[in-house]
Amino acid sequence: MAEEQLTVGIIGCGLIGASWAALAASAGYPVHAWDPEPHARKHFPARVAAAQAQLSELGMTGKADVILVDGLQDVARDCRWIQENAPERLELKTALLAEIEAAASAETIIASSTSSLLWSDLASKLSRPAHFLLAHPFNPPHLMPLVEIYASNAGIRDRAIDFYTRLGRVPVCLKREAQGHIANRLASALWREAVNIVAEGIADVADVDRALVNGPGLRWSVIGAHMAYHLGGGAGGIAHYLQHLGPSQERRWADLGTPKLTPEVCQLLTNGIAVEAAGRSIGQLEQERDAALIARLKLRNPVSAS
């Protein structure tokens, strides 16, 4: 079956569902979407339109129809690729996924956007687990290229790589499932030390963020962490680095912090963000973030991304 003739189903029409709907429509796929919550349904069309306006700046100018349907059954009947974006609660998601599967045809592929749950837990109640996969986007999903994929079946995994590539994403596959997949494990590890630096009084929130954005963050938008140490090893590359500087890295690892999010630490973080935001609202910061991301995405030349 050619994926380009798919109608894409969206279950859960919050920010993530709206992003997926915009991506699919801008890539030329018709979308049928459903959410049980009136609030999500109400804001969905405007969110999809706003995301599509940003995508058109990036050359994704498709205008396939996006339709809000009346029930899960309608999505399951019409769509052969269904993206689930329900809240991150295991019982809710397993019940919902079983309901989608029961209403869908046998060949339908169901993908979950889960950021924190495991494939094996989510698939535990399904009759056709091979047709179920994780496809986790990174916020904001219509701008960030990364989609992390875990599928138990190699054929379904390959179809997922093809499908998300057609949505303009960069799919990265996990060899085995892991809490937080890859990117949120990395983000969590970095943030732990970012919190520690504030808690220990080494630097303020705004200065930690400024150091990251003007230092490692900028570099990691171009080359990955492993590649950075390869280039840090000089002519001998990573083998030289590991041999000569591996022990000093292990000593540095031992010196990293293990902070707790105590009320005092939370207050430091909250106060620090107020300084960094400098009066800018969440909406204004999001607009600045998106504009800066779009400018970078137009460059499309990271070294580690090919």
Next chain:
Amino acid sequence: MAEEQLTVGIIGCGLIGASWAALAASAGYPVHAWDPEPHARKHFPARVAAAQAQLSELGMTGKADVILVDGLQDVARDCRWIQENAPERLELKTALLAEIEAAASAETIIASSTSSLLWSDLASKLSRPAHFLLAHPFNPPHLMPLVEIYASNAGIRDRAIDFYTRLGRVPVCLKREAQGHIANRLASALWREAVNIVAEGIADVADVDRALVNGPGLRWSVIGAHMAYHLGGGAGGIAHYLQHLGPSQERRWADLGTPKLTPEVCQLLTNGIAVEAAGRSIGQLEQERDAALIARLKLRNPVSAS
């Protein structure tokens, strides 16, 4: 004393010293440089020229003289701002810094590029420690905006902020000294988990790097880690995030790995880099990195960097 009339001294003319020399000359400051090693002296002019060519792409078109002088005494006599870039060995650096200080006038400011040593250790043998500071650049130093500063004296710290800003850098000050300053602590924390993901068989080296570059790395080139969680908290910002998702972050922290750089893990990393490099030499990868960095630096609009 107006810093713009300074002659800048460079002690240690390897890659970092050459980067500093290029930055200073391209910002209009004459440079007097010295290195005891013939090899470093031989390659210094070409390295400075190559870095200045890249800086001119970024609008730094100054052409002040860069002179290799015959000895440390000449640098100390002529220069009122001296940047030390010797190898990262405490005894070598403390002896060298004392020698520079003894030969320099009382008002001379001496800055060390050290990435891993502490101010209090390096300053321990100096007669005028208030005039000594850490100013750590991030590799490649002439392209990466970040300079991490630690000074014991507020007046010297403020002059350092002014001086490195004139070199087109973004200075970030530590409130107290710390092993690895800010950026390398963050980089080290992230890399530990990046190594763990490979060691645990969750994903390969190239896929970890691809996830980083297309996900959190891209985002951290625009907003810092703290700000990312502020925006991840929705309308309630970081206070909402900490209240509702703080406990799940702490659980995620507990699930992060503490790998060792065993021979087996080092082999996995080295093999993985060979796949990611796909035949590209270190020099070629550096060229691709620099071109991608220059393109991003031309945008100059990160949200957390103001």
